[in-house]
Amino acid sequence: MKKGLMRLTLAGAMLLSASTGLTPAASAEASDIKSGNPIFTSMFTADPSAHVWADGRIYVYPSHDIFPSRGSDLMDKYHVFSSDNMVDWVDEGEILSADDVSWGRPEGGFMWAPDAAYKDGTYYFYFPHPSESNWNNSWKIGVATSNKPDADFTVQGYITGLPGSNLIDPAVFRDDDGSYYLYAGGGGTSYGVKLGSDMMSVTGQVKQFTELQDFHEASWVFKRNGLYYLMYSDNHSGGNQLRYATSSSPLGPWTNRGVILDPVNSSETSHGSVVEYKGNWYMLYHNAAISANGTLRSVCVDKLNFNPDGTVQKVIQTTEGVPAVGPRSPATEIKYYDLINENYDKYTQQSQYTMNDNNVSFGGGASRAGGIIENMHTQGSYTQLNNINGGAGGKALLTVLYASAESGAAFKVDASGDPSGDGYYLSLPGTGGWGNYSGRTSRLIDLNPGAGNSIKLNGGMGGANISGIIISRIPEALQDTEYPMSGSNVSVGGGATRSGGIVENLHIPGAYTELTGINGGAGGQATITVIYASADSQATFRLNSSGDTTGSGYSLTLPGTGGWTNYTGRASQSIRLNPGTNNVIKLSGGNGGANVSRIIVSLNP
Secondary structure, three states: OOOOOOOOOOOOOOOOOOOOOOOOOOOOOOOOOEOOOOOOOOOEEEEEEEEEOOOOOEEEEEEEEOOOOOOHHHOOOEEEEEEOOOOOOEEEEEEEOHHHOOOOOOOOOOOOOOEEEEEOOEEEEEEEEEOOOOHHHOEEEEEEEEOOOOOOOEEEEEOOOOOOOOOOOOEEEEOOOOOEEEEEEEOOEEEEEEEOOOOOOEEEEEEEOOOOOOEEEEEEEEEEOOEEEEEEEEOOOOOOOEEEEEEOOOOOOOEEEEEEEOOOOOOOOOOOEEEEEOOEEEEEEEEOOOOOOOOOOEEEEEEOOEOOOOOEOOOOOOOOOOEOOOOOOOOOOOOHHHHHHOOOOOOOEEEEEEOOOOOEEEEOOOEEEOOEEEOOOOOOOEEEEEEEOOOOOEEEEEEEEEEEOOOEEEEEEEEOOOOOOOOEEEEEEOOOEOOOOOEEEEEEEEEOOOOOEEEEEEEEEOOOEEEEEEEEEOOOOOEEEEEEOOOOOEEEEOOOEEEOOEEEOOOOOOOEEEEEEEOOOOOEEEEEEEEEEEOOOEEEEEEEEOOOOOOOOEEEEEEOOOEOOOOOEEEEEEEEEOOOOOEEEEEEOOOOOOEEEEEEEEEOO
């Protein structure tokens, strides 16, 4: 984990996924399915340590880049991820945080790259953490234990007899004879030492590996065919590389062998692990493909290949990842390529909110002017929507309409139904100006059932002025009521006429048709669908409804149908209605013509 803060470079419109369930595929084998890279998309992770335990699953113990990023000092709250096929990954949940470390730095944070080991029924979790506010000179290697690989870890203390400066990135290696070795170091200093039988003390002298070429941090040791391999990160300008060295002994001396991983996407740091699983060798590493911010990283995996003489071929970094090595499994992590290729066509039930709506609040330095939320660049700023209808609960599509003169900003999104509690990352690419409201960025979030949901946009990472927010859900079974234009509750005026059950002449400025006695059910969001014919290329109606809290109404676009009697046109708009049966809906024309035959009002269940 590099100690310096990275410059903020949020480019691109990549999305960070929410956790979701995966329905296992019907086929027994799914070798044509690949993991995609990055593999963990529900939260930002880095510095992956991978192990295969006796239950046959592969477990990854990464560090956690918390969003919004304040740099590496904020890292905390370790999670564990596991898989039985390298493709379908499960976030097993949080296992440890700085709050659990009684001897730790009072301010918390600084929970950097960890590792894990197993011995005699106990799982050991090793983590670097400072013990004083002067963090750089008070590093300790903490140890937590559990009888499970992915839960119930309790901090036991820290390993004594180790240097206090640059003591980061612990890696624990088990040799064939059952002995264990600890490797650590940073800032150009690399250490190795044999662990005692209690797994919390050292045996013999701590050895410093001065022979390594350009060592920086990120030690990792593994063994293959009797040869020991030490992988580490170097100081390569413009982005660290992963190098490796080999030895006939777990504590060296080491022979330098060269680079096996080039600098990674959008991150100056590099840190990885190597593991054999189901007959294949893999390298796990991190990049910043999702965020384009070097302090918000994501774990990836690719194949590791060896030459006949035991040297390692340079790993080819891919976006496809690796193939499945077993049948499909339940998963919480959405594959990255599925995420960025999602078109969201099924999320058609929309609720649009202007920033003047009475369920919109803001604070922390954010301000509102002329129906626009501004100053979201301020640390602590936020915009919140309350009383959002989540329907039956589950996935919803959040879309933010905005303007930004920044090259790229980001919001952290908190939503009521977030299963991990880590929030969601929302990227807002620049639009070229603070008054250019062409920005439109979307991501999936999770909502609870019912109308009591809240959605909070947290700023402080670049600026964007918000003009509107749209929440879209997959439609449930709707309660439809059809109103023919011949009905007694239909009136016309301003030049509009009614003939044979058709409302005509809505092209006239001031023309309107109005429906009264509309049932709004329990109130809230509804959908209005207008059935019409039009020989114009396009018409636009202004739509007003009783439940519209802004009073500004809605705009409804009606593309041409090719003729005044061709009633194939259907135009829909999400509106708000009051509870009960006394709602009024008014369509006002004057901007292109359309003959209306009937109107359908669909209530959410």
